[in-house]
Amino acid sequence: MTQIILDIHQFPCLNDNYGYLVHEHYSGETAAIDTPDADKYLAEAKRMGWHITHILNTHWHPDHAGGNLKIKETTGCTIYGPAGEAEKIPGIDVRLCGGETVEFGRATARVLDVPGHTLGHIAYHFAEQHKAFVGDALFALGCGRVFEGTMEMMWESLSRLKALPPETRIYCAHEYTQANARFAETIESGNAELADYVKQIDERRDKGLPTVPTYLDRELATNPFLRADMPELQAAMGHPGDAVATFAEIRGRKDKF
Template structure:
């Protein structure tokens, strides 16, 4: 039986997106990360929801900084990466890849996606066709490799690439316009990318979000997810080596 959930997306801080998942049968509501406690509590209150759960993807302050304030206000149970347990404020339940997180009738598979940080995780809610990916991957981009290695990050992206292509990726930031400017330097003749860029320009001109990102479209356009293609490997100077090709693309983006 499929479970109907409400996913509420809203902007917060400078360029973050906040997410609330509400399961109407149980009445429970999960906050995906907590960049801005006041904004999360306000958005939940406007809908008559109470935040009962917090799911953290990683320890960075713009993802876990509001944990304690929300927990104090609502008593929410905090779930987060076991690999970063010492850095997640108020953590109640440490989890790792392969674990199942559930509330009400909703289940999410935890996926290990280290690289941006060493313990980064994502939550795949298969019944909703949704994956909450934090800073692991963005529309036309991916997170900077701050704590891990390029091969580690590529392995993480492969796990996300393996999700059903119709999965919506709920990324944590509105970085898409700048990511698009870089992506076209890597594949200037990619027709799907050109069409995507035109859509992005219209969305941003209307101050509309470009997130969530459809995985199928990202597989056709996001250079970071395309490092396993022979033509991409050849263009980046690393034939036969997907991890090195990814590393070259990520290094170029870091200098862009």
């Protein structure tokens, strides 16, 4: 069986976003994961010698879908996005719901419903390649603010991401990790794996290096938002036996941090 290879080109754009171009070898197809900055995406695609054929939007926010129309006008690409936010996704061609798939050359992305940050937020999981593009649902040591959904909805979404194979590489949309780390230390100051992770984060940022992508297994061991089902953390947050209330407590503290 031929291995299906995806090349991922990651680059900074706007203030703290990351842009991602995903290139499938056999077909030559290239997907832009969200479109924070059309000019930067087009320039990076040209530099790589790739032609953008797909846009895979995770949600409607302008720093994720704002470059759609210019890229589509320039490349003729097809825009995929969440069905629940189709009216807000510029130029959308294909409306996606959880459980559906996107065929991308010889690769396949499964769509995960992960609402909470926005009501229609989705993620794209390339299971064979152990990669997931999660937009603003999950960050290294953090998660998105709950702008449109409920705390219960957001916890359910994070639980779907928690259920992915632990070796999954998580591609999130922002470089928030160092600030998230400072907060995480206030929640689990005795977590040795977290302490080690924070040192590595600081070393990378001191060198101007990105801290994403991250690996799910590391996040499961250190990210307080993914650990709201841990009895010790529930007790510490004052909500024993209640993962949703524990998550809400942590999210509320972060919002004020």
